[in-house]
Amino acid sequence: MSADKVKTMLLIMDGLGDRGQETPLSAAKTPHLDALACKGAVGFMSSLGLGKLPGSDVSHLAILGYDPYTCYKGRGTFEALGAGMDLEPGDVAFRGNLCTVEETSEGLMVRDRRAGRDDYRMAELYAALDGMEIEDCVVKVQHTAEHRSALKISGPGLSHEIGNADPHAEDALVMKVEPKRPDDPASVKAARILDTFTKRSYEILSAHEANQDRVSQGKLPGNIVLCRGAGFYDPPEPFEQHHGITACCVAGGALYKGVARFLGMAVFDVPGATGTAATDLAAKAKMAIDKSDEFDLVFVHIKGTDAFGHDGKFAEKAAMIEKIDAEFLAVVKDHFDLIVATGDHSTPCSAMHHSADPVPLLLCHKDARHDEATRLTEAECAKGGLGLVHGIELMGVILDYMGKAEMFGE
Amino acid sequence: MSADKVKTMLLIMDGLGDRGQETPLSAAKTPHLDALACKGAVGFMSSLGLGKLPGSDVSHLAILGYDPYTCYKGRGTFEALGAGMDLEPGDVAFRGNLCTVEETSEGLMVRDRRAGRDDYRMAELYAALDGMEIEDCVVKVQHTAEHRSALKISGPGLSHEIGNADPHAEDALVMKVEPKRPDDPASVKAARILDTFTKRSYEILSAHEANQDRVSQGKLPGNIVLCRGAGFYDPPEPFEQHHGITACCVAGGALYKGVARFLGMAVFDVPGATGTAATDLAAKAKMAIDKSDEFDLVFVHIKGTDAFGHDGKFAEKAAMIEKIDAEFLAVVKDHFDLIVATGDHSTPCSAMHHSADPVPLLLCHKDARHDEATRLTEAECAKGGLGLVHGIELMGVILDYMGKAEMFGE
Numbered sequence: 001m002s003a004d005k006v007k008t009m010l011l012i013m014d015g016l017g018d019r020g021q022e023t024p025l026s027a028a029k030t031p032h033l034d035a036l037a038c039k040g041a042v043g044f045m046s047s048l049g050l051g052k053l054p055g056s057d058v059s060h061l062a063i064l065g066y067d068p069y070t071c072y073k074g075r076g077t078f079e080a081l082g083a084g085m086d087l088e089p090g091d092v093a094f095r096g097n098l099c100t101v102e103e104t105s106e107g108l109m110v111r112d113r114r115a116g117r118d119d120y121r122m123a124e125l126y127a128a129l130d131g132m133e134i135e136d137c138v139v140k141v142q143h144t145a146e147h148r149s150a151l152k153i154s155g156p157g158l159s160h161e162i163g164n165a166d167p168h169a170e171d172a173l174v175m176k177v178e179p180k181r182p183d184d185p186a187s188v189k190a191a192r193i194l195d196t197f198t199k200r201s202y203e204i205l206s207a208h209e210a211n212q213d214r215v216s217q218g219k220l221p222g223n224i225v226l227c228r229g230a231g232f233y234d235p236p237e238p239f240e241q242h243h244g245i246t247a248c249c250v251a252g253g254a255l256y257k258g259v260a261r262f263l264g265m266a267v268f269d270v271p272g273a274t275g276t277a278a279t280d281l282a283a284k285a286k287m288a289i290d291k292s293d294e295f296d297l298v299f300v301h302i303k304g305t306d307a308f309g310h311d312g313k314f315a316e317k318a319a320m321i322e323k324i325d326a327e328f329l330a331v332v333k334d335h336f337d338l339i340v341a342t343g344d345h346s347t348p349c350s351a352m353h354h355s356a357d358p359v360p361l362l363l364c365h366k367d368a369r370h371d372e373a374t375r376l377t378e379a380e381c382a383k384g385g386l387g388l389v390h391g392i393e394l395m396g397v398i399l400d401y402m403g404k405a406e407m408f409g410e
Numbered sequence: 411m412s413a414d415k416v417k418t419m420l421l422i423m424d425g426l427g428d429r430g431q432e433t434p435l436s437a438a439k440t441p442h443l444d445a446l447a448c449k450g451a452v453g454f455m456s457s458l459g460l461g462k463l464p465g466s467d468v469s470h471l472a473i474l475g476y477d478p479y480t481c482y483k484g485r486g487t488f489e490a491l492g493a494g495m496d497l498e499p500g501d502v503a504f505r506g507n508l509c510t511v512e513e514t515s516e517g518l519m520v521r522d523r524r525a526g527r528d529d530y531r532m533a534e535l536y537a538a539l540d541g542m543e544i545e546d547c548v549v550k551v552q553h554t555a556e557h558r559s560a561l562k563i564s565g566p567g568l569s570h571e572i573g574n575a576d577p578h579a580e581d582a583l584v585m586k587v588e589p590k591r592p593d594d595p596a597s598v599k600a601a602r603i604l605d606t607f608t609k610r611s612y613e614i615l616s617a618h619e620a621n622q623d624r625v626s627q628g629k630l631p632g633n634i635v636l637c638r639g640a641g642f643y644d645p646p647e648p649f650e651q652h653h654g655i656t657a658c659c660v661a662g663g664a665l666y667k668g669v670a671r672f673l674g675m676a677v678f679d680v681p682g683a684t685g686t687a688a689t690d691l692a693a694k695a696k697m698a699i700d701k702s703d704e705f706d707l708v709f710v711h712i713k714g715t716d717a718f719g720h721d722g723k724f725a726e727k728a729a730m731i732e733k734i735d736a737e738f739l740a741v742v743k744d745h746f747d748l749i750v751a752t753g754d755h756s757t758p759c760s761a762m763h764h765s766a767d768p769v770p771l772l773l774c775h776k777d778a779r780h781d782e783a784t785r786l787t788e789a790e791c792a793k794g795g796l797g798l799v800h801g802i803e804l805m806g807v808i809l810d811y812m813g814k815a816e817m818f819g820e
Contacts, residue, residue: 051806
């Protein structure tokens, strides 16, 4: 084992991989990434295994060395933690939207899932619900941005195995929250409490002065909170104990900050890191460099690539990769001794959703093995020396190049 | 997820892979396969994993997305189902041969394992055994072709874990059927019943008028039925529920039709699809195209490649590949949106039996990734972008390109 510190960065460019003869990675001009690929070795990363289609939350757990098949219990916890909410083991957390609903003979009909997507007096509307007591549970609500919020239910005997109130569509009825396991009292109880919360939120918000004000100004009333993505908070062994190294997270998106907090990593807010294409990558680069003395591993997440894949915008995805190259990699590439870069999954512009295709993977270190690949592209990675690395294996590869891997046997 | 139908074919060329500097795939002239390989991506498929030597039945289960380590319970069920026999859960099924045996001082000696390999009055001989009652069980017998048959034992408390009556050799004694698990009453009972059936078949057939007729015509008597390959019928979750898509099978060989029926797939008989080198591939192509509207996935099996590998006939295996190219792929290649082609295992002409070598794999779709491979050969596949796909992963890859994969996480 080397005693010298190996300054290490794990860079996840969300939804990086693509399909087709030409891809955003192959079309983009990426001199810095090319230099890293020439110096380092490339291959593919599959977060869950070939043919398995991963969500972003589950992918990140795997990449950070945690088996999502045992430790994943819904997305809501990551959203709540990422929004800065504190959770206690046993809490059930959600994402929530202030929506506009209308009473009809069939029930409450969703007319706008974002109540106009402004945030005028929405903080007050959320505050009116915060602390609601239902049975022996308490609901805490935290407004994040615009119509969005994170929520948690605290109390005994709860489960995350429940459906959503949010129908995920407009001109659709608010959904009755159903237990996914009707024979499990915890599932039944959690569903009942969220259902009660949903109904009471409508009663309270319909009568709220802030909504009368919104309507009088020609805005839609935010007259219900609809939740989705229940997550149970049951944190695994913290990252430092699990891997024997310290790590911090530099990310804009709440989900990724939430995954990092879930794993006990330090999370730093970066001014201007918005989790969008407009994110300030220079600020992220500076933060990554600043934290590289204090932490063994700096985990950096950049979201923009994924969003353009979902929108089917090839040119914009390629431009985002060029921006990462010019504004981020140009700055950090000579600072770190070990750079591992990949995506959490592929989001092909042709598919406009996540795919199971493995993602280009780069490992750059002065002692990286030679291969014939000269760029980080889907086609070049097929020639790469790293082969196919499964998500759950990646931290082991990183630890090994850091000189921090633990040997099995002697 | 795309709502558009992706017309999909999974083509299995049995025993396709080979060994050596030149292989049947590299020696064959395959313009259509070459075009698919150029347009698509290639790699390798290993049905059970590297270094694992698979049988055809087990390979097909894995390739179709079923873990053979949990759902494989002997070959006999596939043979019986493929012969059109209906099975009930708990039945034990076999392949059987009408053989010629001779009484000796040591016991019944097999003189011809196929009783001359004709089928003169063999249907009558089999019919004389059909419906035999032994203890609380019933034996059903179905003649298939020449000396061959499928058989099933129905009754309570049976197991497939028994030996064979067929010694698989001539001038060898008929084997006493032994339980493989002497401490398991079901194994003991099934062995006892098959042993009784074997002895009674000799008594009944020795005295049968059809055998006297055969002998008077200079033919060998079919005076015993010897069974092998006991299989327990315990069908897994049907394909449509398991994968969320419908599928049908276009095959000549009984085993492959049986595997498809075992998985609840629709099976179509193709006139002229014989499961041999003489099979009518144009008829198979037409059937595959005809069924591609009705079913999400058309699974096509072509047997000839394997048989030539077993016989060590390199030139004939290469010619069979050329026949597939000219008579099948030429017709179907522009019809399907997604073509995945591979073998179930390798059957190298030099080895003359199955090998554990991974099999060339092709995925052709308009959005397939680019790689540098221009043909589907063992050497070109080493340059392929698909890498090594395990059998159990393959259906996930297919579903992903069909836009039908289910996401884990969000």
